[in-house]
Amino acid sequence: MHVVFGASGRAGGETAKALLAMGAPVRVVLRRADQAEAWQASGADVALADMTDPDAIAAALQGAAGAFFLNPPPVSGDLFRSTEVIGTALAEGVRRAGLRKAVVLSSVGAQHASGTGVIATLHQMEALLTGIAPATAFLRPGYFVETWSEVLEAVLGDGLLPTFVEPDRKMPMVSTIDVGSTAAALLREDWAGQRVVELGGPHDWSARDVAKAFATVLGRPVDPVFVPEADRLPVYARAGVPGPVAEALIGMYDGIARGRVAREGGKEERRGSTSLLTAVARIVDDAGKRRSMA
DSSP states (O other), X not given: OEEEEOTTSHHHHHHHHHHHHTTOOEEEEESOGGGHHHHHHTTOEEEEOOTTOHHHHHHHTTTOSEEEEOOOOOOSSOHHHHHHHHHHHHHHHHHHHTOOEEEEEOOTTTTOSSSSGGGXXXXXXXXXXXXXXXXXXXXXXXXXGGGGGGGHHHHHHHSEEEESSOTTOOBOEEOHHHHHHHHHHHHHSOOOEEEEEEEEOXXXXXXXXXXXXXXXXXXXXXXXXXXXXXXXXXXXXXXXXXXXXXXXXXXXXXXXXXXXXXXXXXXXXXXXXXXXXXXXXXXXXXXXXXXXXX
16 A cells, blocks of 8 residues: 555645556545545545644554655745644654655755755755655655646736746756656655655756747747746735745745756656646646636
């Protein structure tokens, strides 16, 4: 049995789906009971647990051969305090359950304790979860292609792709499809010790590459538009993102611009197989499905 935390999110959901597609027994760990039915219909076992509760974590891990962990995306408050609470609870839950294999979602740039914005919390999480299981892997993917779905309204309505990164700057980027398949593969591999796996797509891409992919999928021009630093905080404020979280997210883009949110090098490196066009087409298709159901 493989246990997947965060299955209601992008990376955790893709990991659980990849394991199920491989025919592996899967238990997804959710916070809300109303999310259970769809996973049960797909063949997954379901456990409910708060990631700050070591007892609930240990119970969810009972009988597990391996587990996938992550630090939930920040929504409010002190990000580093939240990471400390969750990381400490996960470590204690793993200890109580006697888990033998753990795959922990991190990010490129997590080798740095500062200068990377929100990614610094993943550096902290790596430190908290180092050695939690005899086989522990930190999976450090690049920027999720699916994150561009957050500006899809501007793409569809105005033919513009807002970007906080210079349009022609190439950076590690990967579809969550590949994040899930890689995490699933790591859970099914036979290995021991600690490892760091840096994951990118088939190529490094820029915002201009993403805009071209949207243009191809939509059949009309899409142009990247660089958002100056002074205009970024108001963008998050209009979206209702709390100030500390917005500042941490903006700090990530500053870290990308300064080359700190990048591969560490000297680590195990893998490349996914999902093309940029495929990932972007899925963003557009998923949005169409949501509109049709509304």
